[in-house]
Amino acid sequence: MSEIPEHCPGVTSDTAGKASACAGCPNQTVCSSGEAKKPDPGIGLVRDRLSQVRNKILILSGKGGVGKSTVTALLSRFVARSNPEKNVAVLDIDICGPSQPRVLGVLGEQVHQSGSGWSPVYVEDNLSVMSIGFLLGSPDDAVIWRGPKKNGMIRQFLSEVDWGSLDYLFIDTPPGTSDEHLSAVTYLSEADLTGAILVTTPQEVALLDVRKEIDFCFKVKIKVLGVVENMSTFVCPTCRKSSEIFPASTGGARRMCEELGVPFLGGLPLDPALAKCCDDGEDFLAVLEGSRVVDDLKDVVTGVLKCCK
Numbered sequence: 001m002s003e004i005p006e007h008c009p010g011v012t013s014d015t016a017g018k019a020s021a022c023a024g025c026p027n028q029t030v031c032s033s034g035e036a037k038k039p040d041p042g043i044g045l046v047r048d049r050l051s052q053v054r055n056k057i058l059i060l061s062g063k064g065g066v067g068k069s070t071v072t073a074l075l076s077r078f079v080a081r082s083n084p085e086k087n088v089a090v091l092d093i094d095i096c097g098p099s100q101p102r103v104l105g106v107l108g109e110q111v112h113q114s115g116s117g118w119s120p121v122y123v124e125d126n127l128s129v130m131s132i133g134f135l136l137g138s139p140d141d142a143v144i145w146r147g148p149k150k151n152g153m154i155r156q157f158l159s160e161v162d163w164g165s166l167d168y169l170f171i172d173t174p175p176g177t178s179d180e181h182l183s184a185v186t187y188l189s190e191a192d193l194t195g196a197i198l199v200t201t202p203q204e205v206a207l208l209d210v211r212k213e214i215d216f217c218f219k220v221k222i223k224v225l226g227v228v229e230n231m232s233t234f235v236c237p238t239c240r241k242s243s244e245i246f247p248a249s250t251g252g253a254r255r256m257c258e259e260l261g262v263p264f265l266g267g268l269p270l271d272p273a274l275a276k277c278c279d280d281g282e283d284f285l286a287v288l289e290g291s292r293v294v295d296d297l298k299d300v301v302t303g304v305l306k307c308c309k
């Protein structure tokens with residue numbers, strides 16, 4: 001970044017590469033040739049590849065660890081199970097911390113490449129998943145990549161997975177608004193993105209960050225489908241009673257949504273049994289049938305599906 005001239009006119013400007021500030025910039029030749037102005041061909045590839053995916057939904061969070069991957073897995077399993085005639089998939093673009101292979105119970109599976117692209121891994125007949133986790137030698141391998149390499153991997157994930165015809169694609173992202181988000185949003189810009197679901201916990205520190213994420217959506221013109229408040233209450237593993245352990249001192253996500261004019265999709269309780277299912281890669285809908293998590297999830301899914309085609 002230090003190499004960018006202080007008064008850089010920007011790659012899309014008419015004076016790109018020709019302004020006095022461009023003298024000595026390593027990108028001067030590319031900018032003045034107009035190459036940098038051309039749209040990334042990946043945008044068209046992603047649009048074509050995802051043309052058979054009816055609904056594409058990003059799952060975002062401001063803070064890490066608030067349960068974004070868990071909510072992605074819960075939503076995808078629930079939608080797949082309650083709509084056996086629909087095809088559902090999860091794309092995990094959390095390059096540095098992919099958790100979907102573990103949470104969906106397909107850790108150690110291999111993805112195969114054919115003439116038509118990468119084949120995703122099937123969790124159920126109508127639920128598939130693709131994640132960088134499948135491409136790592138070992139789940140403990142660290143991915144230490146700079147922005148351009150992550151950008152390339154996201155482009156490949158969005159344009160080269162052979163999903164077939166899909167009704168719902170849930171895209172699990174890393175926390176915050178980083179390279180991965182900007183890449184995903186750019187590549188999806190012509191792919192008719194349905195919108196984003198934001199995940200937070202009730203504490204003020206998490207809400208502060210999710211406000212920034214909502215602002216990011218407004219700025220890059222992504223429709224906010226709604227906010228899920230995860231870990232709203234705690235379900236005691238012994239007596240199964242609920243209590244508030246993270247009191248929402250400022251009214252929690254519901255109040256924030258009212259203030260910002262975005263839908264509140266509902267809350268999900270903190271249930272240690274859910275965390276165990278995620279660690280063990282078990283199907284929580286089967287293990288936790290009849291639990292508060294599954295009951296509350298129904299409301300969240302109803303809200304999400306209302307926004308879908």
Ligand SMILES: Nc1ncnc2c1ncn2[C@@H]1O[C@H](COP(=O)(O)OP(=O)(O)OP(=O)(O)O)[C@@H](O)[C@H]1O
Nearest residue numbers: 064065066067068069070175269270271274275278
């Ligand atoms: N409602 C819940 N009840 C119990 N445990 C939960 C719940 N939601 C998430 N967890 C647990 O909290 C931990 C973090 O969840 P998760 O990995 O989904 O968060 P994340 O926001 O995706 O994290 P990251 O920012 O690292 O991607 C996991 O161990 C998960 O099992």
